[in-house]
Amino acid sequence: MATSAAVACQVAAVGAQRVAQRRGHRASAVPAAAPCRRRQQQRRVAVSATAAPPATGSPFAAVQNEEQLFGLLKAGASSGTVPPSIIAAFNELYGNYKAAILEGGAPGASPDFVARVMASVCERVLLELNPATSYTFPSFHTAIKAPYDYFAFGQRYIRGLIDFQNSVLGHADRFEQIQKQLEAGENVVLIANHQSEADPAVFALLLEKAFPRLAEQVIYVAGDRVVTDALCKPFSMGRNLFCVHSKKHIDDIPELKAEKQAMNRRTLKAMQSALNEGGKLLWIAPSGGRDRRIDPITDDFMPDSFDPSAVELMRALITKAKQPGHIYPFTMYSYKIMPPPRVVEKAIGEKRVIAHAPVGISVCPELDVEAVLAGIEDKEQRQAKLAERSFEAVCEEYDRMRAAIREPASREAAGFSQPWLASAPVPLE
Numbered sequence: 001m002a003t004s005a006a007v008a009c010q011v012a013a014v015g016a017q018r019v020a021q022r023r024g025h026r027a028s029a030v031p032a033a034a035p036c037r038r039r040q041q042q043r044r045v046a047v048s049a050t051a052a053p054p055a056t057g058s059p060f061a062a063v064q065n066e067e068q069l070f071g072l073l074k075a076g077a078s079s080g081t082v083p084p085s086i087i088a089a090f091n092e093l094y095g096n097y098k099a100a101i102l103e104g105g106a107p108g109a110s111p112d113f114v115a116r117v118m119a120s121v122c123e124r125v126l127l128e129l130n131p132a133t134s135y136t137f138p139s140f141h142t143a144i145k146a147p148y149d150y151f152a153f154g155q156r157y158i159r160g161l162i163d164f165q166n167s168v169l170g171h172a173d174r175f176e177q178i179q180k181q182l183e184a185g186e187n188v189v190l191i192a193n194h195q196s197e198a199d200p201a202v203f204a205l206l207l208e209k210a211f212p213r214l215a216e217q218v219i220y221v222a223g224d225r226v227v228t229d230a231l232c233k234p235f236s237m238g239r240n241l242f243c244v245h246s247k248k249h250i251d252d253i254p255e256l257k258a259e260k261q262a263m264n265r266r267t268l269k270a271m272q273s274a275l276n277e278g279g280k281l282l283w284i285a286p287s288g289g290r291d292r293r294i295d296p297i298t299d300d301f302m303p304d305s306f307d308p309s310a311v312e313l314m315r316a317l318i319t320k321a322k323q324p325g326h327i328y329p330f331t332m333y334s335y336k337i338m339p340p341p342r343v344v345e346k347a348i349g350e351k352r353v354i355a356h357a358p359v360g361i362s363v364c365p366e367l368d369v370e371a372v373l374a375g376i377e378d379k380e381q382r383q384a385k386l387a388e389r390s391f392e393a394v395c396e397e398y399d400r401m402r403a404a405i406r407e408p409a410s411r412e413a414a415g416f417s418q419p420w421l422a423s424a425p426v427p428l429e
Helices: 006-022 034-044 065-078 084-104 111-130 150-159 172-183 199-206 212-217 253-277 310-319 368-373 379-406
Strands: 168-170 187-192 219-222 240-243 281-284 325-333 360-363
Touching: 006 368, 034 111, 065 084, 065 111, 084 111, 111 150, 150 199, 168 172, 168 187, 172 187, 172 325, 172 360, 187 310, 187 379, 199 212, 199 325, 199 360, 240 253, 253 310, 281 368, 310 325, 325 379, 360 379, 368 379
Parallel strands: 168 360, 187 281, 187 325, 219 240, 219 281
Antiparallel strands: 325 360
């Protein structure tokens, strides 16, 4: 759950840092200053949200074409607020994004569209680098759609990267079943693999035609980095989130561990309260991060194994809830549009690779938890078995989905469809 425009926004970040320093302040979330990062994270391990940032009249908001955007950037370089090296990094990302968008050829794809999108990203990140307008996520965050529509902001950035002609939706009948369960006040948890920073947008874009309510009502269980990194936050602000600190990063700054653990406890209470109300759809990636296991034959990114404790937590929460609950393994195929680094990087600012490519999502059969755990008494063995069965289902469906994307003739027989092709494509604006 993050943005693929990190390098582009470093242009704005550096400029904001210089301005803030002139005013006697430090800009938040600047990777080069570790002590500043610690103070920033200390401030943002919080219970309640700040107010939603307003729409602004910044120069970036007025950009309509490449000439205007690069004029702003050149002015920053001339004034010394934006170093030439950052301009070079931005040019690389801009070129990659532009090439991917134009290759896709969606209605409205143009250099001017790319310029407007990149300008909006820079504008939103500038707000997050300003302590006066920076947003702090609560344990349970609801997607912000006014006065600025962050949901539309994220969808707009990703839409032109998806090859809809070759993308697939698996088992629409199961999505219908999930929708009926939610309408009946029951809860549904999707135990998913996690392929790319674009996954929330991919989920919503592939469901917007046939299942628009699912596209927008889903609640993601999000790690700390996507709600504290100023480069990722604008994209996260458009999603419903339960905010947690992951095992991978909870010890990064030892003095913050206790408060992060306290935040996790508050989030668990918020999750249990929401599930008690019923009618909630949750998406969680028990692997704890993006898939990095590589198929040695095809070089595809494959689903990473699931943490048994994460799967068990979901089982326990829906079991304790006052409303009935269901668990579905859920498969995502999206790595090609934004493949992650092949190793986990703790430092902020990874290099982003962007491409126009097909994607897919699919629901596996609902887990019969009692049947899966029948005859197993040991607690650890029960947890391991449930995670193993969930993972097996995701991997099996992942292989079927890869085949459906590559072999159109096999799609219908395997339960894959393309409901978005029944109407005209949404133009890029």
